[in-house]
Amino acid sequence: MEDNPSDVNLLRLALTEQGDEFEIHVCTDGQQAVDFVQAQEHAAHDQRPCVAILDLHLPKHNGIEVLRALRKEPATSHIHVVVLTSSLRARDASEIQVLGAHCRPKPTMLSELTELAAHVMAMCKSSQVPA
Numbered sequence: 001m002e003d004n005p006s007d008v009n010l011l012r013l014a015l016t017e018q019g020d021e022f023e024i025h026v027c028t029d030g031q032q033a034v035d036f037v038q039a040q041e042h043a044a045h046d047q048r049p050c051v052a053i054l055d056l057h058l059p060k061h062n063g064i065e066v067l068r069a070l071r072k073e074p075a076t077s078h079i080h081v082v083v084l085t086s087s088l089r090a091r092d093a094s095e096i097q098v099l100g101a102h103c104r105p106k107p108t109m110l111s112e113l114t115e116l117a118a119h120v121m122a123m124c125k126s127s128q129v130p131a
Helices: 005-017 030-042 063-072 090-098 110-127
Strands: 051-055 080-085 102-105
Touching: 005 110, 030 063, 051 063, 051 110, 063 080, 063 090, 080 110, 090 102
Parallel strands: 051 080, 080 102
Antiparallel strands: none
């Protein structure tokens, strides 16, 4: 859930470099993200996301509000969440941690983006249940 198309494209490229298949659903503001979260109640279990990447400073609803919505819905309460930000207040960091999400600085270098993509793919793999 990111409002900057360039950041989305760079993350998509970094994930592609990981060599695994993936699907990205992009929400460009917090309201779209909350609507997406609520729609997951009716989605097939194998169609639900395994990881949500949230920009802390989304328009309409910020990343923490979206994170609360994710944790409130039974269909999404288990999803791994990474909150990205370029500025973080201690209070926000504490709430993000209490809500069971990872908080990371927004990548500014290619190596940081590659590391984030590897971390996201590892979280997805750890949440897959064998058939």
